[in-house]
Amino acid sequence: MAQKPSIPKGTRDFSAAEMAKRNYIFDTIRSVYALYGFRQIETPAMENLSTLMGKYGEEGDKLLFKILNSGDFLAGTMPNELHEMGAARAAAKVCEKGLRYDLTVPFARYVVQHREELQMPFKRYQIQPVWRADRPQKGRYREFYQCDADVVGSDSLLNEVELMQIVDEVFTRFGIRVCIKINNRKILAGIAETIGAPDRIVDITVAIDKLDKIGLEKVNEELLAVGLTPESVEKLQPILALTGTNEEKLDQIAATLSESETGLKGVEEVRFVLETLKASALRQTIELDLTLARGLNYYTGCIFEVKALDVQIGSITGGGRYDNLTGIFGMPGLSGVGISFGADRIYDVLNQLDLYPAEATTSTTLLFINFGTAEAAACLQMAQVARRSGISTEVYPDAVKMKKQMSYANAQGVPFVALVGETELAAGKLMLKNMLTGEQQLLTIEEAVALIAG
């Protein structure tokens, strides 16, 4: 036999068992998005490279998968030209299109391109694969799905509230206990401003993050080591000493940032979101977390991340508010807030906690064993009765040895097997075997359907 074929590194085949679980995840997220009035769109896998380039930084440009122009891609280039210009420019010469790298840039492009047709606020969700030429490693793939929802064209904090409700609902449906971490970019800016180090937000959040592990003294040493002045470090002490409930922390931050208009605005935003959420009785916990500092160049208001409480794994969901989604395409001033569920990590969490419902792990409910042409013909008719009651049903297509057919049933995890041999055929009945208990009953197909559906 020839060498076994394979797939490109960093990509995956999904088996039937994996797909059933993945569909459970996507369907759950999709249902909740729809329940909140978000509407699905899809964009093409390929975008013009002019749409994608320069949107993800220099490193991102390198991670774009580029598609070779069809036909004579060398037409219009001189023999030495490509080598002389170097790989990056040469790629731009022979490729006009690339695979989408995320769902945000295509969404921004979509909003600008279709702005005349769109009604604001525009609440869209999108569940599609993205591709990155990253070095593959455990948990990092070159093709993976993103599950994004965004509201654009509304500055209202009710949108943030709603996204937190969505997170709460999705993880409650999954049965995953989580903590939602919330922060606000304006609070971070306010802190940096107040301590007189406006460009040191990252150092500050890193330091706060280390408090639990290395203690206040070491954190202060590190802050001085990375170049903060003793005055800045001194002014930061009330922030490092924050304790108490979300409300208490917000009060302490407000007191510390009393001179910073931006900082106070951030406190007010988080306070509004948390206060408003009180009435909706979230089943998951939500916690102000000043160490949260995702996407500083992009987010401008509230930011959030979700951590699973019972599994050690990175953030499984994240998002935030941004002020200028579409400026890159020449349409300034469009603000929005979005969220993205990490399907691959959620998959791992559900696996580790064994939380998949039975429906996500079985497919066929009833399998008819094939004893020959006449029996199979009767089975086909009975199978139709079962299917019309919504029972997923198979008739084994070949009259092969019983053992082979039963081993197929076991491999598929089929819970009920129907045997229609000569006797059953004559009686117009079937022998229904419960594969879990081993119990057998002689029944009409209607009785069998009632028993299975019951």
Add this chain to the structure above:
Amino acid sequence: MAQKPSIPKGTRDFSAAEMAKRNYIFDTIRSVYALYGFRQIETPAMENLSTLMGKYGEEGDKLLFKILNSGDFLAGTMPNELHEMGAARAAAKVCEKGLRYDLTVPFARYVVQHREELQMPFKRYQIQPVWRADRPQKGRYREFYQCDADVVGSDSLLNEVELMQIVDEVFTRFGIRVCIKINNRKILAGIAETIGAPDRIVDITVAIDKLDKIGLEKVNEELLAVGLTPESVEKLQPILALTGTNEEKLDQIAATLSESETGLKGVEEVRFVLETLKASALRQTIELDLTLARGLNYYTGCIFEVKALDVQIGSITGGGRYDNLTGIFGMPGLSGVGISFGADRIYDVLNQLDLYPAEATTSTTLLFINFGTAEAAACLQMAQVARRSGISTEVYPDAVKMKKQMSYANAQGVPFVALVGETELAAGKLMLKNMLTGEQQLLTIEEAVALIAG
């Protein structure tokens, strides 16, 4: 403003309204596949070019989208080399991967790669986009979805029967009246053999196809003109004169092909499928059609196509049996039978016949108008009650002019709007407006939910 961004030619954005309809199509097909015990798999968008090249003919190779190698794609090539070797070989030099062109080759690759894990018969379905660098034109896209189901590892004709039942069920659910055309590659081979022109199958089927339009005399003239001998044309006359029911036609063909073992085998196969289907009371018509000659190099047994009866459009579904799916990957002898629904054409048919159910065209069921912070807070709580009853609900995020909010409701096609102003807030109620009838009722949220759900 900068130039409006655009997408590559031949690709499409799908709006929320389009996606709702497309999801209805995919979900219907998916449900029926699952009802028959088919299980979903997914394969990566990118395959190694070694997997794809040479599988679709020379023309097909040109239509593959190739992905430029990441990093320095020119490394290992000499300055003049690419130009000297010509575009096709140069492409192979700078690209290792390509986008999948259909779902069949990736499926064959999947079966071979995972053969140790698979239980035969393997019934899989797959609904994913494919990409072809075809010249875009009306109804032909460079990115489109295929919806394939195949059973491999079973020679039983019960699989063909089941696929016909699936076709019947899917189009009955859609409400599209169709005719299923069935033929058999062996009948065609038998005819060609019997008239002594084994390599003229295509000419023969083209001729039969023209009978209705140009008449027997002209058909015979054309057959002679394309080089069939007068004896061959003479022997073909009984086939051209076929009339009657499927059974009558099969009898006449059997008589004509009495010397051809292959031909008689084909007749017997079609007869078995049609006979067996009689017991399942198909709601759509099924018709033996000798003009059907799809994929001659690939299919080896029964072949079928589906035509919509009430819309002028090409085949909307097709498939057949093949003998050697995986031989191209060094695993010979694996037979199977498959079917593929043409989602884009089904979309057009449903549109033209206006057959989409209401669920496929509405999203949000209930919209709360926003009259200000206090009212909105109450609305948020009521919205949660509605959502917990499964009603898709939005709270308009901004307290803007009523007119703007109502125009949003109209644009989204929201059937119910809830107004919670000062009076309603004080009464703990909402004013529910039926957007279709204009009727308004003062209700508690529980009463409103009951009314909407009812």
